[in-house]
Amino acid sequence: MSQPLVDVRDLSVHFPVGRTMFNQGVTVRAVDGVSLSIGKGEVLGLVGESGSGKTTLGRSLLRLVEPTGGSVRLNGEEVTTMSPARLRRARSEMQIIFQDPFASLNPRMSVGEILSEALHLHRIGTRADRRDRVATLLEKVGLPASAAQRHPHEFSGGQRQRIGIARALSVNPAFIVADEPVSALDVSIQAQIVNLLHDLREALDLSILFIGHDLSVIEYLCDRVMVMYMGRVMETGTVADIYQRPRHPYTRALLDAAPQVTTRRRTDRIMLTGDLPSPVNPPSGCIFRTRCPFATEACAQAIPPLLARAPGHEVACIRAEEIDLAPA
Template sequence: MTTPLLQLRDLNKHFRLPAPLFTPRPLLRAIDGVDLDLMAGETLGLVGESGCGKSTLARTVIRLHEPTSGQILFDGEDVSSVPERELKGLRRRVQMIFQDPYASLNPRMSVADLIAEPLEIAKIGTPAERRKKVADLLDRVGLPRDAGARFAHEFSGGQRQRLGIARAIALEPDLVICDEPISALDVSVQAQVVNMLEDLQADLGLTYLFITHDLSMVRHISDRIGVMYLGKIVELATSAELYHRPSHPYTQALLASIPVPDPEAARPNAPMVGEIPSPIDIPSGCRFRTRCPLAKPICAEAEPPLEDIGGGHLSACHFASELAQESTGAQPHNQERTS
């Protein structure tokens, strides 16, 4: 059996918040026992409401946040406790595309210097070779080769995101973590960036962890999709399976909230109501029960484990099998290229 490129085992990231003197500091459980496998060459989408822990998970995987406990196994090696000075090897193989390209690019550095910086840190190539590499990377992401003399503020939002992508692939990593890379872009530009990411994956053999709140886009780009709620994975399945047979009430509510052209169209499930609870005060039992229309007494008493309900479809709901059978699903999965 092939070993996953990335394995998370009972991964936790908790934050102690400030509090008045002599008062216990509250514990915010941003990531609360996540188990996840990511195979080489695949795209795993990660969706959920704002505040569910998606970005914290990404930053913990790349060790921008130190994990509280659990394991991060990359290519079979536990990197969760590797000292900071030894992380250069990991970060050469794992890169990140950030949500805000402007905030992640130094405005005082030229584009050529921005993209060449990872190569310099890793001591790859001579200055002439790095200049050629930068020109090739600009060409690969659809920008003119002479753009290296300009600065990030001279580009549009979509172009800046292309610069961020060029910088992320400069070291030819194995895994690229895409932290909502299209959320700040116009819809037409989103499609172009996603298509480019797919081309880069095919050409370079990249693996993506694709974090987004755009349920339509994640369906297009992902091989599998994980659904997060209050720091936990509550459902995980192939893209087609998740949209056809959602088995968790939270997933069903997310899918029901996708805008449709016909406002009179019938929806299989009503969108969820209420606000996501605070990760400082997580409900007992099933953490979705306070907003779930199907909640029963057992939901408050016992937390449902993430279990396989058939064919690798994982769900953390006491009634997952019944819900999967009743679900009418969505439209057939479309693997066509985004236009």
């Protein structure tokens, strides 16, 4: 990758828990030293169980959640130190698609008002220009221009998510965080929205951080994949690396847990047992070791660094060279 559009280094988001005037409390490391890059026109998939820090990471890139430390650069400009005025202008370059389309749309506003709101805030175009832009946006996401006169409650869940996508596109952003945008939709509607995002990415050369649980969606839509567990990156690589040559036990466990249509009984699955450890009192060393079938005493001694095992394929596991995790 030559010049990444989004370049993140050692990003952390920590939350104090249980702090009182008599007790300093503890710190939950929701995002703990994450680095990533996304090129122009590239889609990076972010996967992991609920509570792994995916949403917090995505929102911290846009400063919807303030980072505790680290660097976020968009087109070479540092986002974490932008003044409030500069950050408001930068909102036109980076947008978000939320998981729940109904909760993210103002029920008192018409669709036309929702889509033109950001144009008005950023002083883009005249009133007539904004009206034309709204019609164009609705067409891009597969809705009629007449939808501009209606309110969010008059649409289905899939249609509301199309409106949410149109709103994100309204100011021509270069980078979009898609925060589980299909998880609240029926399966048949999910496919329509995923195909829409795929087509828009191709047509507009968008860079996207796609946060999701459905590994088949990630495989179809994304160029590269990052696997998170309790705020840390376990593995990152191309779709082929992750799906055909996983090197971290957690990655393999996620793949094995994905529904598959097959009559062949798998005997080599890695099954996750138990829940995630408490973020208030995480395990020492490798944070995944308490659920890992390959863990040894050495795994408790130090946090494994994220190391390249092949070009573009990084793994945080001290046993990555010893164990064979390729699916049979």
